[in-house]
Amino acid sequence: MTPPVTAPxxxxxxxxxxxxxxxxxxxxxxxxxGAEERLQAGTLRLIPSENYVSPAxxxxxxxxxxxxxxxxxxxxxxxxxxxxIDQVEALAVARARDLFGVEHANVQPxxxxxxxxxxxxxxxxxxxxxxxxxxxxxxxxxxxWGVSATGKWFRGVxxxxxxxxxxxxxxxxxxxxxxxxxKIIFCGGTALPRTIDFAAFGEIAEESGAILVADIxxxxxxxxxxxxxxPVPYADVISTTTHKTLRGPRGAMLMSRESHARAIDKAVxxxxxxxPHNQTTAAIAVALHEAARPSFRxxxxxxxxxxxxxxxxxxxxxxxxxxxGTDNHLILVDLTPRHVPGKVAAKALDRAGLxxxxxxxxxxTRKPFDPxxxxxxxxxxxxRGLTVAHMxxxxxxIDRGVAAAGRGDEDALAVIRAEVAELMAAxxxxxxxx
Ligand code: DSN
Numbered sequence: 142m143t144p145p146v147t148a149p150x151x152x153x154x155x156x157x158x159x160x161x162x163x164x165x166x167x168x169x170x171x172x173x174x175g176a177e178e179r180l181q182a183g184t185l186r187l188i189p190s191e192n193y194v195s196p197a198x199x200x201x202x203x204x205x206x207x208x209x210x211x212x213x214x215x216x217x218x219x220x221x222x223x224x225x226i227d228q229v230e231a232l233a234v235a236r237a238r239d240l241f242g243v244e245h246a247n248v249q250p251x252x253x254x255x256x257x258x259x260x261x262x263x264x265x266x267x268x269x270x271x272x273x274x275x276x277x278x279x280x281x282x283x284x285x286w287g288v289s290a291t292g293k294w295f296r297g298v299x300x301x302x303x304x305x306x307x308x309x310x311x312x313x314x315x316x317x318x319x320x321x322x323x324k325i326i327f328c329g330g331t332a333l334p335r336t337i338d339f340a341a342f343g344e345i346a347e348e349s350g351a352i353l354v355a356d357i358x359x360x361x362x363x364x365x366x367x368x369x370x371x372p373v374p375y376a377d378v379i380s381t382t383t384h385k386t387l388r389g390p391r392g393a394m395l396m397s398r399e400s401h402a403r404a405i406d407k408a409v410x411x412x413x414x415x416x417p418h419n420q421t422t423a424a425i426a427v428a429l430h431e432a433a434r435p436s437f438r439x440x441x442x443x444x445x446x447x448x449x450x451x452x453x454x455x456x457x458x459x460x461x462x463x464x465x466g467t468d469n470h471l472i473l474v475d476l477t478p479r480h481v482p483g484k485v486a487a488k489a490l491d492r493a494g495l496x497x498x499x500x501x502x503x504x505x506t507r508k509p510f511d512p513x514x515x516x517x518x519x520x521x522x523x524x525r526g527l528t529v530a531h532m533x534x535x536x537x538x539i540d541r542g543v544a545a546a547g548r549g550d551e552d553a554l555a556v557i558r559a560e561v562a563e564l565m566a567a568x569x570x571x572x573x574x575x
Contacts, residue, residue, distance in 0.1 A: 159574035182573050183562045184494045185535065189471040189518020190331070190359060190385045193525065194424075195431060199572045202390040202424035210416045214406060220416075229423050236429035237394055240365050242373050245402035248425050249409050249417040250393035253358050253382040256409075257283035257291065257327075259395060260378055263408035264352045265324040267294045272318060272351070273327035274309075275299035277501040277509065279473070281356060284327040298323060302503050307334075307464030311341045318349035328376075329356035332500055332516055334452075334467040336369060343375030354378045358393075360469055362386025362520070365432045366441020369469060377401060386444060386470055386520050389428025392421040440523060444470045447519040450529040454536030463502050463514070472517040475502040481547045483512045489546030490515070493554040494561035495538055525568040534564070 158164045159178075164171035181193070194202075206229065212219040215227040215234075230248065237246035250256035265271060271291065273284025278301035282289040285297025298321045303310045318326060326349070328342040339355055346353035355372035361381040363369035372379055379396040383389035395405050410417070431437060445468070452466045455474065463473040476486055483499035490497050501507075502514035522535070538557050545553035569575060 156574075178573050182570055183565055184496050185538070185561050185565060186521040187495060187497045187517045187519075187535075189516060189520065191518075192362075192385060192388045192520045193571045193573070194384070194388055194390060194428070196572050197431070198388070198390055198424045198427050201427045202420050204420050204423060206419035206423050209419050211419060212410060212416045214410070226419050226422075229419060229426060230417070233422050233426035233429065236426055236433070237396060240429050240433055241379065241396055242371065243379065243396040244399040245397045245405070247395045247402075247405055247409050248392070248422050249414060250395060251414060251418065252391060253281075253356075253380070253393050254283050255413060256380045256382075256393035256395050257281075257354075257356065259405065259408040259413050260325065260352075260354050260380060261291060261295060262412045263401070263404040264378075265295060268296060269324045270296045270298060270321050271325045271327070272298045272300065272321060272323035274330045274333075275301050277505055278302050278330075278503050279332035280327070280330040281358075284330070284356070302464070304504050307503060309338070311338070311345070314342070315345045315348070318345050318351060322349055323351050325354055326351040327354045327356055328372075329358065329360075329380075331359060332463075332471065332473050333359070334462070334469060334471050334473055335464050336468040337372075339370060339372040339375040346377070352377045354380055356380045358382040359385055359471065362388055362432065362437075363441050363445065363469055366438045366444075368438075368441040368445045378405065383425050383428060386441070387428060387432060388440075388520070388524065389432075390421050390424035392418070392425050394425070443528065444519050444523045446529050447523050447527065447532055448472060450532035451517070451519060451536055454533050455539065458536060458540045460540075470518050470520050473500060473502060474515050474517060475513055476515060476543065477502075477513045479543055479547065481543055482507065483514045484510075486543050486546045487515050489554055490539065490542045492551070493538065493542045493545070493557035494565075495535075495542055495557070525565070525570050527568060531564070 209226050210220045211223055211226045215231045233248045234246045271285045274280030276286040283291045286292045300314045300317055326346050353376045355376035358381050360369045363386050364371050381394055383392045397405055448467045448470050452472050461475040461478050476483055487497050487499040497515045497517050500514045500516035501509050501512040505513050507513050542557055
């Protein structure tokens, strides 16, 4: 039965509804989208893997490209009617190649985990040994961690960081690689606050005969913006999501030398996936176009400058930061000395309008679902225009929020929430209706 078409729900004051068709067809979902918009507008989003896409990226990802099936690759499809889609994908591929200086790019992986799975399919057989950073040390599930398919179907051996420095010990990585002879070595991760030495990983991979995969999901935008060294030419394969510092839609890419192009393409399709999400491909193309502009370089530099300033401010307030600080967009705070578990702190900070995630710290003595740390990042606040000058206030809110969490002081959290909302009202988020 066709649902009744109702008038769009009224939007604040006289403004037209930002999603009139949605509001008419499905007021419940429209209301939830509106609630999420208000949440994203009114809070200080500090999760390092999140961002705000531009209105152009948002528009591209909500287009009729959605309606098309296009299994295959440009000019080699299993469906007709690809006159436009082929051009969209070819443009996205060309922009990825130009921006990252790579010979080959595949823009079809649905997200980071499928992208990494495609790498296994391309370069390893079930049961082969693979090597990556352990998840609790800052790695990713798909780098061979036990609970992931990659750790169940492959033999994952894992490196970590040194307990005394919080840094990767390349002697340990080399010794492990030469002993275990993995088919694939992953570098990169989800909670690494320091510059990744791709050259050192490249040497070890070459010495041990492994394919080196640089998972740059977190730092792709910093690399594109010149604020972090590139894994080219050290990595055989570069895997990245497109929605973190790169500020594109939720998606992923695999990049490589031409010699690996066929293996990667075959692994993504038909090896692992069906039809690509063409609306996402278009939005990736737009994001790559934006990332090639000088303003993106300024954004990437400011992301890092903000993170360094925030780290300094947190250190000044006595916080214990893993590795003593940051080189990138991410800060990992060990709250053990504050006697507040990470989860308790993260939930309290959320009530204070400061959105972080609880996170394990290296050698954590607590469980992953109730760990000792919180993870903080600066991409989103930088996209809203906050600068180094604001980082003292942000650190002060985090400090007061963690203290309030420790003593269960909801009134103090409410005061912080109001202060945060006041600042954020002055820095509208890209892509959100005013
Ligand atoms: N979920 C991502 C992150 O937050 O870092 C990693 O996949």
